[in-house]
Amino acid sequence: MSTLLEVRNLKTHFHTRDGIVKAVDGVNFSLEAGKTLAVVGESGSGKSVTALSIMRLIPQSTGVIGSDSDILFKGESILHMDDAGVRAIRGDRIAMIFQDPMTSLNPVYRVGRQIGESLVLHKGLKKKEANERAVELLDMVGIPNPRDRARDYPHQFSGGMRQRAMIAMALACDPDILIADEPTTALDVTIQAQILELMIALQDRTGTAIIMITHDLGVVADMADDVMVMYAGRQIEAGSADDVFYRSLHPYTWGLLDSLPRHDVSEKGILMPIIGQPPSLINVPPGCAFNPRCPFAKDVCRSTVPPLVPIEDGHSSACLFSEDPAFRRDSASPSGEVA
Amino acid sequence: MSDPKDAHHDAHNPHPHDESRFEHGDIRDVAGHPVKDQAQLLPVPPTDEPVAAGGRTLWGDAWYRLRKNKLAIAGLIWVIFVILVTLTADVWVKPVFGDPLAMDTTLGANLQPPSADHIMGTDKLGRDVFSRVVYGARISLTVGIIAVAISVVIGLILGALSGYFGGFIDALIMRGADVFLAFPYVLFAIALIAVLGPSYRNVFIAIGILGWPSIARVFRSSILSVKENEYIDAARSMGAGHMRMIFRHIMPNAVAPIIVYGTMSIGGAIITEAALSFLGMGVQPPTPSWGLMLSDARPLMVRAPWLMLWPGFAILTTVLAFVLMGDGLRDALDVKMKD
Numbered sequence: 001m002s003t004l005l006e007v008r009n010l011k012t013h014f015h016t017r018d019g020i021v022k023a024v025d026g027v028n029f030s031l032e033a034g035k036t037l038a039v040v041g042e043s044g045s046g047k048s049v050t051a052l053s054i055m056r057l058i059p060q061s062t063g064v065i066g067s068d069s070d071i072l073f074k075g076e077s078i079l080h081m082d083d084a085g086v087r088a089i090r091g092d093r094i095a096m097i098f099q100d101p102m103t104s105l106n107p108v109y110r111v112g113r114q115i116g117e118s119l120v121l122h123k124g125l126k127k128k129e130a131n132e133r134a135v136e137l138l139d140m141v142g143i144p145n146p147r148d149r150a151r152d153y154p155h156q157f158s159g160g161m162r163q164r165a166m167i168a169m170a171l172a173c174d175p176d177i178l179i180a181d182e183p184t185t186a187l188d189v190t191i192q193a194q195i196l197e198l199m200i201a202l203q204d205r206t207g208t209a210i211i212m213i214t215h216d217l218g219v220v221a222d223m224a225d226d227v228m229v230m231y232a233g234r235q236i237e238a239g240s241a242d243d244v245f246y247r248s249l250h251p252y253t254w255g256l257l258d259s260l261p262r263h264d265v266s267e268k269g270i271l272m273p274i275i276g277q278p279p280s281l282i283n284v285p286p287g288c289a290f291n292p293r294c295p296f297a298k299d300v301c302r303s304t305v306p307p308l309v310p311i312e313d314g315h316s317s318a319c320l321f322s323e324d325p326a327f328r329r330d331s332a333s334p335s336g337e338v339a
Numbered sequence: 340m341s342d343p344k345d346a347h348h349d350a351h352n353p354h355p356h357d358e359s360r361f362e363h364g365d366i367r368d369v370a371g372h373p374v375k376d377q378a379q380l381l382p383v384p385p386t387d388e389p390v391a392a393g394g395r396t397l398w399g400d401a402w403y404r405l406r407k408n409k410l411a412i413a414g415l416i417w418v419i420f421v422i423l424v425t426l427t428a429d430v431w432v433k434p435v436f437g438d439p440l441a442m443d444t445t446l447g448a449n450l451q452p453p454s455a456d457h458i459m460g461t462d463k464l465g466r467d468v469f470s471r472v473v474y475g476a477r478i479s480l481t482v483g484i485i486a487v488a489i490s491v492v493i494g495l496i497l498g499a500l501s502g503y504f505g506g507f508i509d510a511l512i513m514r515g516a517d518v519f520l521a522f523p524y525v526l527f528a529i530a531l532i533a534v535l536g537p538s539y540r541n542v543f544i545a546i547g548i549l550g551w552p553s554i555a556r557v558f559r560s561s562i563l564s565v566k567e568n569e570y571i572d573a574a575r576s577m578g579a580g581h582m583r584m585i586f587r588h589i590m591p592n593a594v595a596p597i598i599v600y601g602t603m604s605i606g607g608a609i610i611t612e613a614a615l616s617f618l619g620m621g622v623q624p625p626t627p628s629w630g631l632m633l634s635d636a637r638p639l640m641v642r643a644p645w646l647m648l649w650p651g652f653a654i655l656t657t658v659l660a661f662v663l664m665g666d667g668l669r670d671a672l673d674v675k676m677k678d
Contacts, residue, residue: 055576061506083580091577098576103569108591118577169577 004176004209005031005054005073005094011066012046012053019282023049025233028308031177036203036210038224038241040217040256042278046233047213048099051179054078054211055096056086074176092122095170099182101162105154112138112150115169122173137168141198160191164198171202178203179211184219196222217260221245229253232279232289235308239315247328249317252290254329288320296321404671411667414660421657425476437467439474439627450643459649462632463639471627472649478628479657482543482612483605489547491601494554495590501555502562502593503585513559516552524549525614532620542621546608557600561593568592595672603665606658613654629654 012024024046031037039047052058054071056078071078073089081089095118098104106114115137116130125133131150138146141164154162163183170178180199184192200223203210212223220227220241227244229237229252237250248254255274276293279285285292291301300320308318321327405411433439436457449465451457459468501512519527528545535541565571566589574588613630615621622628624635629650636646 052572057572057575087578087580089578090575091579096573096576098569098573100569104573106570106574106588106592117574117579121578121583166573169573 002033003030004033005071007050007054008070008072009066010050010053010069010071012049012058012069013064013066014062015064016062016282021281022233022284023281024053025284027230027233027235029228029235029238031209031211033176033209034203034207035225036212036223038212038214038220038227039230040214040220040227041230042215044278044281045230046281047215047230048181049233050230051096051181051211051213054179055090055094056081088122091118091170091175092173093175094177094179095173095175096179096181097163097166097170097183100186101159101166102186104166105157105162107154109153110150111152111154111157111165114154115150115165115172118169118172133172134168137172138165140171140202141165141168142194143168159187160194163187163191163195167195167198167202171206171208174206175208177209177211179213181213182215183212184216185214192219199223217256229256232284233281234289234318235316236290236318237316238308239312243312243315247312247315249311249315249322249328250319251294251296255293257329288318296327401668401671405667408667408670410663411671414663414667417656417660418664421476421660422480424473425480428470428473428477433470436470439466439470440625450639450646452643453645460643460645462635462646463643468632468646468649471632472629472653475627475629475632475650476653476657478539478622478626479609479612479654482539482546483609483661486543486546486550486608486612487601487604489543490550490554490604491597493548493551495558495594495597497551498555498558499562499585499590502559502566503581503589509559512555516555519549519552525611528611528615529618529620532615537620537623539622539626542612542615543608545615546611550604550608554597554600554604557596558593561596562589565589565593596669598672599665599669601665602668603662606661606665609654609658609661613650 007027007029010024010027011022014021014023027046027050029037039050041047049058053065058065065079069079073094078086078089105111112131112134113127115134116125116127119125119130119133120127135146135150138150143149143161143164149157149161154165157165163186167183178199183199184195187195196219199210202208210223212219214220224241227237227239227241228235229244229250231252237244237248237253244253245257248257252274255272258272259274261271274293279289279292285302287300287302287304288294288297288306291297294301304320306318306320308316309323310316311322319327445465449461449463451461451465453460457467457469459472462468462471497512497516501509522530528549531545531548532541535544571584571588574584579588609629612621612628613633616628616630617634619634622631624631632650633647633654636643636650639646
């Protein structure tokens with residue numbers, strides 16, 4: 001397996017009037033061809049900013065990426081490329097699907113033409129050829145009557161269809177990496193399932209690597225090979241999907257899993273939310289950022305920032321207690337109330 | 340959904356999928372059509388998206404909405420009428436009512452009230468007022484349209500640069516605009532014409548140059564709001580460059596307020612021309628201009644009130660027509676008004 005993308009010590013900070021927002025603060029990961037990496041976390045944990053950093057879409061007026069950070073695509077640094085180099089990769093080798101299908105298509109152009117745009121830009125296709133290909137792509141993502149539909153405007157598409165069109169647009173140039181930023185959040189549940197199935201099927205066919213950004217753990221379980229959990233701009237747990245789901249190490253991940261509705265656990269039917277709010281990224285609490293909400297927090301958690309350390313093979317956690325084999329989801333009990 | 344829309348929609352989307360519904364099963368959907376199987380009850384009926392009534396394009400929709408606005412159509416008809424009359428004036432106004440410049444020095448030929456020969460009367464030099472009002476329309480409309488065209492071209496370019504790039508360029512252009520706006524409008528125009536020399540051509544140059552700051556500001560703010568849309572990020576993520584972003588993706592979405600503002604500005608420019616000519620800084624006698632005619636009529640207000648009435652009426656109706664048109668365009672181009 002070849003490493004397609006390597007993110008090293010990514011720090012994306014925003015300089016605002018109120019202070020420096022450390023949206024992403026030291027993230028490392030790598031992505032191999034054909035794999036799916038899920039990036040999980042609450043709103044404001046830095047998931048989307050990580051994605052935008054990879055695309056170099058961070059607004060230059062306020063956003064600053066750390067000088068010791070690097071993002072390597074096939075060994076080449078995206079962060080140090082000139083604009084033309086970045087544009088050549090965007091949409092061609094790395095494509096992105098945005099969160100809200102209702103606003104992600106340009107309302108003044110026909111859907112077919114928008115899908116064909118990257119083909120005209122990157123593959124040098126004539127408009128007519130690009131349109132033919134757009135029709136094929138719409139067909140591939142399951143839009144009936146693609147030839148007629150390619151001539152429609154976005155407002156004539158429903159939400160699910162628009163998201164399909166976005167996927168067609170992103171896949172037009174057979175990208176190596178597809179970044180999906182909460183692709184199903186704005187859709188209702190049945191459409192969500194269809195879109196996810198579509199993405200899995202397309203990945204099987206094209207071998208595209210996917211970075212799936214989501215706060216929906218159900219989506220992760222369906223799709224991901226690897227999972228990375230983010231909190232306050234940092235990774236707090238990373239590993240294979242099985243590791244993170246069944247042998248999770250970090251109390252925050254436990255909290256996420258406990259707050260997930262499950263149809264097979266009917267004991268009390270009560271969901272266990274994580275108490276409190278995610279921290280402000282301007283004033284991250286000293287020590288472990290999760291300590292104010294963590295039921296297991298000790299004094300040391302308020303003073304020491306836990307590094308992300310490998311605990312088992314390929315499975316890392318950023319909790320000071322993870323190395324203790326007794327400190328596990330099923331056995332740990334701060335006051336005897338965690339199931 | 341109303342019935343006419345349904346009919347319209349079906350006419351435009353004759354999908355076999357839809358027709359097959361009529362042959363099957365006992366389940367009926369809300370509209371009473373039989374439904375073949377449960378899969379069709381899923382909320383992904385790909386062809387059931389309502390098509391905006393009246394047309395398949397955004398401009399088609401806008402025209403449809405504009406047509407329903409009676410006042411805007413009245414304005415449009417009046418403007419077209421005035422344009423037609425002035426364009427054909429040489430053919431019928433000059434032979435029938437006389438040359439607008441031809442003086443009649445016969446005793447009693449001047450200051451005639453309206454009569455069969457001179458339907459709007461004659462002025463102090465015995466010239467036919469109707470003929471002068473018609474030829475004055477040429478000056479007013481030309482000044483209005485060319486002056487606004489000049490402001491729109493300058494305003495669009497500077498506003499686009501300002502809104503798209505932001506930062507230093509934005510500050511430079513906007514402070515420049517502030518300088519222009521800091522001077523009283525008519526005084527600035529008079530000063531410019533004092534430098535350039537009073538003439539027909541310099542009037543629209545002066546009005547055109549003075550008009551750009553408002554256009555640039557309106558366009559800048561429109562671009563700023565369009566820029567926030569996800570489809571702009573999506574277009575960048577497809578690899579579009581600066582020029583493509585500005586001209587293909589942002590401008591078409593931001594230009595609607597300029598169409599509205601520009602249309603209304605034509606009325607304003609006509610008034611400014613009239614004001615400048617009234618003050619003797621615009622079109623020079625004997626060329627007929629509405630403002631100049633008002634100026635000539637002022638000392639004769641009591642003896643020959645019609646001299647003041649006709650050009651005043653012409654200015655009022657024409658400016659009102661442009662404003663009503665602009666108002667209608669604003670509603671027609673507002674996507675939120677859809678349906």
